[in-house]
Amino acid sequence: MQWTLLAATLVAQHAAAQSMLRFACSQLVVERTDPLVDPGKKYTEHLHQIVGGNAFNVTMDPAQDPAQLSTCTSCSFQEDMSNYWTAVMFFKHKNGNYIRVPQVGNGGPQGKLVNKGGLDLYYIPQGKVTAFKKGFRMIAGSPNNKDTTRNKGNICNRCWTSSNENQFVGGAPCTGSDSMDVPADPKCKMIRQTVIFPHCWDGKNLDSADHASHVSYGGSRGASGGGACPASHPVRLPQIMYELMWNVTEFADKSIWPTDGSKPFQYSTHQDGASAHGDYIFGWKGDSLQKAMDAKCNLDRDCPKGGIHYQRPDKYSACTKPQQAPEQVDGWLKRMPAGAPAVKA
Structure with missing residues (x-):
């Protein structure tokens, strides 16, 4: 108990000393599209939850600016029309049916974030950083990865043993017992997923064929x-981090877990936690992100000197859009959405 309190105190002190944006994004839509990996395709191989500006579409033409085309954002800073997306976590019942795991906002030493599904965003600067440019996009992780040691320091899952997301559990992200595997332990009340993006840029390319080669994680x-940052990628970017809190409390009874050797909690990639990944398309209005970084704007507060403005949860959570690849994604399903449209159980 004393160590937990000490760890929470140290994290809070670190956050106070290092100004960073930390804010909530509710779900814009849950669907099988992926305009980075499969532009123009509907019913992609796995399901995503997408947050951010409502200009999100199947193609996301790099020549078009989401900041200009979006009329609202599901994120709490009204200047942020970027799009962020991840795979979805499902619970598999022993009868073979699947259901999406519900989500809650994150808590902890820096305060509770409120979202309707979705994820929590961090923009973490270290010294002077260069904001992303119009048309910038990248991916962290890979949906095809099966190696549970690859990228472990930047993509991980944590068994959250408290039923209260505000009660801090563990140390810094992707440390201690955090793993790339999704925990399968009845003691877990929640599973916190963390996806940390590369923070070094080659300074030239806004994207690359694999959506990753133009960026690098650098030396830590x-x-x-x-x-x-290495000489090949000398430009320091704000470090982007996704945090997701999957509430697995209602699935803690092992008597309903699969008996066929498969895991109870699975990402929509049909693979283990190693396949966790995140996609990012930049869409902040004008130079608002650069100003916010230069002004050391902090957490999810209004920051007049940086020109960014917080909007209330009822406002950003109301920003949604219809599925572009319509199918059943709520309730019990006979299978995870893949191939043909999902079928209700």
Whole structure:
């Protein structure tokens, strides 16, 4: 108990010393599209939850600016029309049916974030950083990865043993017992998923064929703002981190878990936690992100000197859009959405 309190205190002190944006994004839509990996395709191989500006579409033409085309954002800063998306976590019942795991906002030393599904966003600077440019996009992780040691310091899952997301559990992200595997332990009340993006840019390419080669993690791992950047990628970016709180409390009874050797909690990639990944398309209005970083704007507060403005949860959570690849994604399903449209159980 004393160590937990000490760890929470140290994290809170670190956050106070290092100004960073930390804010909530509710779900814009849950559907099988992926305009980075499969532009123009409907019913992609796995399901995503997408947050951010409502200009999100199947193609996301790099020549078009989401900041200009969006009329609302599901994120709490009204200047942020970027799009962020991740795979979805499902619970598999022993009868073979699946259901999406519900989500809650994150809590902890920096205060509770409120979202309707979705995820929590961090923009963590270390020293002087260069904001992303119009048309910038990237991916962290891979939906095809099966290696549970690859990228472990930047993509991880934590068994959250408290039923209260405000009660801090563990140390910094992707440290201690955090794993790339999804925990399968009845003691877990929640599973916190963390996806940390590269923070070094080659300074030239807004994207690359694999959506990853134009960026690099540099000399360190974890949510520190990033270490030294290599000569190949010399431009330091704000470090982006996704946090998701999957509430598994209602599935803690092992008698309903699969008996066929499969895991109870699975990402929509049909693979283990190693396949966790995140996609990002930049869409902040004008130079608002650069100003916010230069002004050391902090957490999810209004920051007049940085020109960014907080909007209330009822406002950003109301920003949604219809599925572009319509199918059943709520309630019990006979299978996870893949291939043909999902079928209600």
